[in-house]
Amino acid sequence: MFVHHVFFWLNEPDNLDAYNQLEEGLNQLSTIDTIQMVHIGKPAGTNRDVIDSSYTFSLLTVFENETDHDIYQHHPIHENFIQTCGQLWNKVLVYDSE
Amino acid sequence: MFVHHVFFWLNEPDNLDAYNQLEEGLNQLSTIDTIQMVHIGKPAGTNRDVIDSSYTFSLLTVFENETDHDIYQHHPIHENFIQTCGQLWNKVLVYDSE
Numbered sequence: 001m002f003v004h005h006v007f008f009w010l011n012e013p014d015n016l017d018a019y020n021q022l023e024e025g026l027n028q029l030s031t032i033d034t035i036q037m038v039h040i041g042k043p044a045g046t047n048r049d050v051i052d053s054s055y056t057f058s059l060l061t062v063f064e065n066e067t068d069h070d071i072y073q074h075h076p077i078h079e080n081f082i083q084t085c086g087q088l089w090n091k092v093l094v095y096d097s098e
Numbered sequence: 099m100f101v102h103h104v105f106f107w108l109n110e111p112d113n114l115d116a117y118n119q120l121e122e123g124l125n126q127l128s129t130i131d132t133i134q135m136v137h138i139g140k141p142a143g144t145n146r147d148v149i150d151s152s153y154t155f156s157l158l159t160v161f162e163n164e165t166d167h168d169i170y171q172h173h174p175i176h177e178n179f180i181q182t183c184g185q186l187w188n189k190v191l192v193y194d195s196e
Binding site: 001002003005007037039041042043044045046048050051052053055058060062066069092093094095096097098 | 099100101103105135137139140141142143144146148149150151153156158160164167190191192193194195196
């Protein structure tokens with residue numbers, strides 16, 4: 001199992017157009033067919049010192065293996081996402097786990 | 099769906115006893131019965147600017163809802179994990195997404 005978890009911090013988190021555009025982009029990404037499990041998330045209401053809830057959106061994708069993740073990374077839908085949404089965020093953080 | 103993703107940085111990542119103790123603790127945690135899906139991970143081999151691969155272990159748990167997550171947090175197995183393993187790490191970071 002290959003777990004790919006991405007966190008996005010919007011430039012303007014209160015800009016509803018930007019918020020909706022990123023959410024729509026994430027919805028498109030979630031259709032890439034090598035994904036086994038996907039979750040588009042927003043910070044939960046939990047609140048402890050060790051919790052980072054400063055991000056705007058999370059995207060959890062699970063793949064069977066790294067090869068399937070690599071197909072996702074180079075998929076035209078992913079490349080289109082970077083082109084159309086890449087200017088919306090000022091920080092993105094990725095954790096890949098196997 | 100409630101996604102709870104935790105990253106652990108061991109005090110001594112090259113100390114095999116500490117490494118094995120934390121891994122065994124995570125294996126115990128993964129038996130808590132409100133968990134719907136669990137993955138104990140280590141950094142994958144991917145390497146880009148946006149990827150943080152500095153942690154030692156990740157623990158991804160997925161719950162049906164926040165109530166099931168809260169049961170997990172207060173479960174005796176979780177409390178035992180904190181007591182027996184809490185001294186092993188110098189940093190822990192949590193992302194909760196809904």
